[in-house]
Amino acid sequence: MRRTITGFSNPTVKFLRSLRDKKHRRQEQRFLAEGLRLLTDARESGRLPEMLVMATGREAHPLLAALEADVLAAGGEVVEMDEAILAKVTGKDNPQAVAGVFAEFDTRLATIDRNSAKIWLVAQALRDPGNLGTMLRTGDAVGAGGLILLDDCADPFSVEAVRASMGAVFTQAVVQARWEEFEGWLRAAQGQLVAASLRDAQDYRRAPYAAPCFLMVGNESRGLPEAYEIACDLRVTMPMRGRADSLNAAVAAAVLAYEALAHLDG
Amino acid sequence: MRRTITGFSNPTVKFLRSLRDKKHRRQEQRFLAEGLRLLTDARESGRLPEMLVMATGREAHPLLAALEADVLAAGGEVVEMDEAILAKVTGKDNPQAVAGVFAEFDTRLATIDRNSAKIWLVAQALRDPGNLGTMLRTGDAVGAGGLILLDDCADPFSVEAVRASMGAVFTQAVVQARWEEFEGWLRAAQGQLVAASLRDAQDYRRAPYAAPCFLMVGNESRGLPEAYEIACDLRVTMPMRGRADSLNAAVAAAVLAYEALAHLDG
Numbered sequence: 001m002r003r004t005i006t007g008f009s010n011p012t013v014k015f016l017r018s019l020r021d022k023k024h025r026r027q028e029q030r031f032l033a034e035g036l037r038l039l040t041d042a043r044e045s046g047r048l049p050e051m052l053v054m055a056t057g058r059e060a061h062p063l064l065a066a067l068e069a070d071v072l073a074a075g076g077e078v079v080e081m082d083e084a085i086l087a088k089v090t091g092k093d094n095p096q097a098v099a100g101v102f103a104e105f106d107t108r109l110a111t112i113d114r115n116s117a118k119i120w121l122v123a124q125a126l127r128d129p130g131n132l133g134t135m136l137r138t139g140d141a142v143g144a145g146g147l148i149l150l151d152d153c154a155d156p157f158s159v160e161a162v163r164a165s166m167g168a169v170f171t172q173a174v175v176q177a178r179w180e181e182f183e184g185w186l187r188a189a190q191g192q193l194v195a196a197s198l199r200d201a202q203d204y205r206r207a208p209y210a211a212p213c214f215l216m217v218g219n220e221s222r223g224l225p226e227a228y229e230i231a232c233d234l235r236v237t238m239p240m241r242g243r244a245d246s247l248n249a250a251v252a253a254a255v256l257a258y259e260a261l262a263h264l265d266g
Numbered sequence: 267m268r269r270t271i272t273g274f275s276n277p278t279v280k281f282l283r284s285l286r287d288k289k290h291r292r293q294e295q296r297f298l299a300e301g302l303r304l305l306t307d308a309r310e311s312g313r314l315p316e317m318l319v320m321a322t323g324r325e326a327h328p329l330l331a332a333l334e335a336d337v338l339a340a341g342g343e344v345v346e347m348d349e350a351i352l353a354k355v356t357g358k359d360n361p362q363a364v365a366g367v368f369a370e371f372d373t374r375l376a377t378i379d380r381n382s383a384k385i386w387l388v389a390q391a392l393r394d395p396g397n398l399g400t401m402l403r404t405g406d407a408v409g410a411g412g413l414i415l416l417d418d419c420a421d422p423f424s425v426e427a428v429r430a431s432m433g434a435v436f437t438q439a440v441v442q443a444r445w446e447e448f449e450g451w452l453r454a455a456q457g458q459l460v461a462a463s464l465r466d467a468q469d470y471r472r473a474p475y476a477a478p479c480f481l482m483v484g485n486e487s488r489g490l491p492e493a494y495e496i497a498c499d500l501r502v503t504m505p506m507r508g509r510a511d512s513l514n515a516a517v518a519a520a521v522l523a524y525e526a527l528a529h530l531d532g
């Protein structure tokens with residue numbers, strides 16, 4: 001279906017604006033992704049928005065035309081609106097802006113097959129949506145199965161996390177679980193839990209990584225809780241030559257993931 | 267000197283607020299760092315603020331007391347103000363906030379000794395202050411000499427970059443230069459320029475890294491200009507197993523830096 005919105009007070013405008021807020025995303029079970037590149041990545045990964053939003057009279061683009069056709073063929077909506085109304089929705093003054101509304105994915109542990117990939121990334125209480133999106137992007141690059149978010153993490157469906165993922169939110173599995181639930185699931189089958197740690201740790205270059213390998217990083221300020229580190233099968237340590245003894249969480253995950261990939265590959 | 271500010275229109279309040287703006291930072295040759303932890307890191311690295319700012323009646327803290335004593339001993343100012351005025355300065359409603367005003371460092375190429383470290387990080391047209399700060403933090407962790415910013419990068423002295431560096435802005439050298447200037451300087455002595463590239467590149471795990479090794483990443487959207495890639499002594503490639511063919515710039519720099527460290531170490 002195709003329709004045009006002419007008023008600021010249209011309920012669809014309110015709905016779209018509400019998706020910037022976590023509470024409303026959860027109520028609606030929907031999230032926003034912005035930009036033609038991101039929407040094209042989603043489409044190429046087999047994910048179409050339920051609703052595609054753009055300015056009336058937006059310049060034609062072959063990728064946009066393909067997206068529109070697919071959304072309409074799948075029974076979705078293409079919604080056009082004045083530039084001024086679109087700016088209110090996207091928060092940006094860009095008449096070329098495009099946005100899509102997607103149904104949130106099922107993020108339960110039960111949805112993933114741990115043996116579908118050698119590497120999985122795990123983040124505990126990660127608060128920064130940019131770090132979260134960056135971890136998804138790194139997961140895509142190393143061929144990980146997905147990102148498992150433990151305890152109270154930033155929302156993987158926020159506009160910021162989706163943007164920082166550069167489309168990887170559509171290719172990587174995203175799981176949300178409490179630690180107890182994750183630990184029970186992990187121990188019910190084969191799987192190696194690994195964290196960077198200073199506690200009784202091995203050199204990360206020489207550690208015996210084993211697939212499926214779950215690489216875990218902790219909160220940006222506090223790191224991992226002690227009990228989580230102790231529960232790991234493997235604790236590894238990376239050189240820290242400076243004044244500080246830590247890396248950005250997404251950086252630490254990436255250095256570990258590339259190291260594990262070199263060991264598990266082939 | 268110790269003084270108390272009671273009015274919102276005090277020139278010092280205006281001066282402090284102006285430092286959130288790049289143009290004013292450049293004019294004043296000063297920048298802001300916020301938070302007791304960051305200021306303590308700076309102090310431990312031998313950098314004291316010219317002015318230390320806090321709320322009147324802030325709770326006592328031994329690290330703050332040490333900082334105050336050092337600032338006063340060095341001829342600096344300790345400035346106290348109402349919580350409401352402080353909130354206007356920091357943009358945060360936190361009566362425990364502390365901020366310091368630092369003189370900007372000399373960021374010319376001439377200030378660094380390339381042989382003082384095996385690894386140097388180089389960023390070209392990096393736009394995100396968070397990425398810039400994260401690269402400084404990674405540089406600290408791998409024992410790099412510093413971060414060389416080429417062309418139009420984000421400001422390393424912005425509040426966001428300073429915060430993301432987690433204090434590494436005080437331990438790593440920060441250089442700002444145009445490409446032509448950098449290339450001339452680089453080629454005037456020994457130094458290996460390395461970039462991640464798909465062009466005629468070697469496996470990043472087996473590449474012949476050599477100190478002093480300059481690891482370069484490009485702009486978040488466009489990557490490195492072709493001419494810069496061609497000018498490299500070594501082009502390396504990392505596995506890209508996913509849909510995308512790139513990593514976050516700060517992540518790519520970190521994976522390369524840890525790999526180079528393992529080769530150059532010892």
